[in-house]
Amino acid sequence: NAGVMQNPRHLVRRRGQEARLRCSPMKGHSHVYWYRQLPEEGLKFMVYLQKENIIDESGMPKERFSAEFPKEGPSILRIQQVVRGDSAAYFCASSPRPLSVDGYTFGSGTRLTVV
Amino acid sequence: DAKTTQPTSMDCAEGRAANLPCNHSTISGNEYVYWYRQIHSQGPQYIIHGLKNNETNEMASLIITEDRKSSTLILPHATLRDTAVYYCIVFGNEKLTFGTGTRLTIIP
Numbered sequence: 104n105a106g107v108m109q110n111p112r113h114l115v116r117r118r119g120q121e122a123r124l125r126c127s128p129m130k131g132h133s134h135v136y137w138y139r140q141l142p143e144e145g146l147k148f149m150v151y152l153q154k155e156n157i158i159d160e161s162g163m164p165k166e167r168f169s170a171e172f173p174k175e176g177p178s179i180l181r182i183q184q185v186v187r188g189d190s191a192a193y194f195c196a197s198s199p200r201p202l203s204v205d206g207y208t209f210g211s212g213t214r215l216t217v218v
Numbered sequence: 219d220a221k222t223t224q225p226t227s228m229d230c231a232e233g234r235a236a237n238l239p240c241n242h243s244t245i246s247g248n249e250y251v252y253w254y255r256q257i258h259s260q261g262p263q264y265i266i267h268g269l270k271n272n273e274t275n276e277m278a279s280l281i282i283t284e285d286r287k288s289s290t291l292i293l294p295h296a297t298l299r300d301t302a303v304y305y306c307i308v309f310g311n312e313k314l315t316f317g318t319g320t321r322l323t324i325i326p
Contacts, residue, residue, distance in 0.1 A: 136314070138316075145318050146256075146316040148313050206314075207264070209262045
């Protein structure tokens with residue numbers, strides 16, 4: 104009964120490289136949410152996806168960031184041409200229903216360091 | 219744009235009850251009060267949620283005032299492992315939005 108699985112746990116990228124963060128939701132959950140936490144700050148919503156659809160991307164930076172949740176496989180958060188300011192913890196959460204009052208279950212996060 | 223106000227930090231002695239307040243004066247009728255916590259830099263952990271009645275589970279109790287404008291999370295017997303940032307969130311039909319939370323430190 105695995106929870107939300109994120110990988111890798113730690114990711115180091117040089118400036119200008121691409122970062123791919125993966126999130127496998129809990130079994131039976133088809134709604135995924137990505138959050139970013141900059142050092143010493145709170146969690147900021149980035150994007151909400153359902154299988155094959157982006158529902159709300161109001162928190163995504165306009166450039167270099169994209170997210171997908173294909174029919175098969177994990178959700179992917181992709182950051183192109185990373186910069187130092189992208190260094191942060193990225194958390195994924197899932198829920199069984201849209202905006203579920205059961206709450207979200209969070210993964211352990213991916214810590215991205217850009218050098 | 220969080221809809222809640224929480225103290226920035228609190229201390230509590232180990233073994234005592236930790237009472238964390240939250241103001242949510244603009245809460246609307248169909249919005250729930252949720253509590254999550256984040257231990258060190260781990261993922262947020264769900265604690266409890268409620269609509270208007272008081273709630274209790276194995277982790278905590280949630281007391282919501284009758285007018286629903288404020289609530290209190292109670293950890294009945296705090297341990298060192300309860301040191302964390304606690305987030306009070308008002309949640310309706312939008313995404314979970316985290317504020318800055320209360321940094322609770324349990325003192326040995």
